[in-house]
Amino acid sequence: MIGIKAIGSFVAGERVSNLDRRDRAGKDEMFIRDKIGFEQVAKKPASMDTSDMCVEAMSELEAASDIKRADVDCLIVCTQNPDAHGLPHTSAVVHKKLGLSQDVACFDISLGCSGYVYGLATITSFMQAQGLRSGLLFTADPYSKIIDPDDWDTELLFGDAATVTWIGEQSIYSCRPGMFGTNGALGHSIEVPERGGTLHMLGSNVFKFSMTAVPEQVGNYLERESLAVHDVDEFLFHQGSRFIVENLAKRMKLPASKVPFEAGETGNTVSSSLPLMLQKRLETTPNRILMSGFGVGLSWATIVLEKN
Template sequence: MIGIKAIGSYIASNRVSNIARKQDAGKDEAFIRDKIGFESLAKRDAGQETSDLCVAAHEALKAQPAFDGSAIDCLIVCTQNPDAHGLPHTSAVVHRKLGLGHDVACFDISLGCSGYVYGLSMITAFMAANSLRSGLLFTADPYSKIIDQQDWDTELLFGDAATVTWLGEEPVYRCRPAMFGTDGSLGHSISVAERGGRLKMLGSNVFKFSMTEVPAQIQRYLEREGLSQDDIDLFLLHQGSRFIVDNLARKLGLPPEKAPFEAGQTGNTVSSSLPLLLENRLSSPPARILLSGFGVGLSWATMALESLIDTHNTTRG
């Protein structure tokens, strides 16, 4: 069975304080802390490419004692902000920088905040279909490449980070089948209109979609999978803002501890927000986690993860 074995991450080391910029942004401190939720944002160094963020996340993964980089036979990068103009594909650039062998399947997928759920579904199916045994799923979307620093509707939200999820046999978590949704008619709600342009976002559209389509899909997913909310130990929701996470939790009737907001010092890291949340749970894995990613597209996706390791590190069977 192919599933999640470990996660490595890299959060850009530079920090920009939203609190310090509150007057420039025309916001008060309570709004930044309680609504946006991002007190500071992680920002990449000038010249630091998407592939560089991926390589830094891989360095963290290499610290895992069981990780064997020589066995990698699949590498996928989820990004909508690739190196240069996307030629060659960023996964090939990462492949070169990691010095991997030639017998490795490499490709990119272009998705934003739903990308981790899509990516898990794609890489597990791709590996199983092609008898691959050890794969890497990278997420890296440095939105600092496309942000207008004078647009406070976006400048206060996004941080730069990358993650890499190692998938293979004898995993910590298996991925149950996912559920997906798309509304391309609202794609203009989070968009870059032209090559070299800046990100524009219609916040009211995004919030309304987050409060309607996302909880409805979560409920349909639980029904389809024969699960109740009580069967889920932890709901990991895309960290779009504290306001969105808190209101989604209330909409679903969840206590705050079951739907945490933990991005206050990093910002919305797009496709990396879910694996950053999940990374901290792998050492003592909850039995069942629900992932919900939603955003650019508009796109949304839900997946349940089931632990194959009990608290005493023995296989459940």
């Protein structure tokens, strides 16, 4: 059965300190460290596009694994901030930049913070159905493209990063079936209202949604899969903020040691936040990991990975 073999990543090199600009933002140190939790956010150069970030992540994957470009037969990019206006699809642009064969299936997924879980479910099921053997799942959503630098409700939160997950046989982790949810009626809570506009976010809506929909889904998922909390080694939640992650653990009565927050030096990297955490686990390989992504849509998704 196919699954996760390796992960490569790229985190933009420039770091913008939220502590240094807290006075301009009208925030105190406690808000930066303990509430949002992002002491720095990663910012890409203006000249770097979404596909360039994917290529950088691929370079790291190639350095850390024995993947061969000639073997790749599937390529998916999860992004809502594509190159240009999304024509052609960013996966086709990445395909060109990597010089891949014309026999590669390429398409994009337009999802935000739930995108990695959706992406894993999509690429594994698609590859299994079509008999494909070596797939690449990219996540890249540089919000610096759409953030108003004077809007401190978003400027302090988001960082730029990309990841690529190699899917194939002889994998480290296999995926159980996922569980998915959508509330389009609250889509205005995280949106770009008009083409060429900037990101607007209703933080109170997002927090309430996170504290209700996510715990309910995780509970339902564990019940469906006949798992208890003690059966799961780590719970990786989308790194929306320290406050959200820590309160999810409290709401679900999870041991704090099983619920990490690791985005303090990068910011919320949207669909890349989960694979950035998972990349580290490929070295320590806990037996069972639950991942939950939630945000733009509003959309939420949960999946369990099991060590092979």
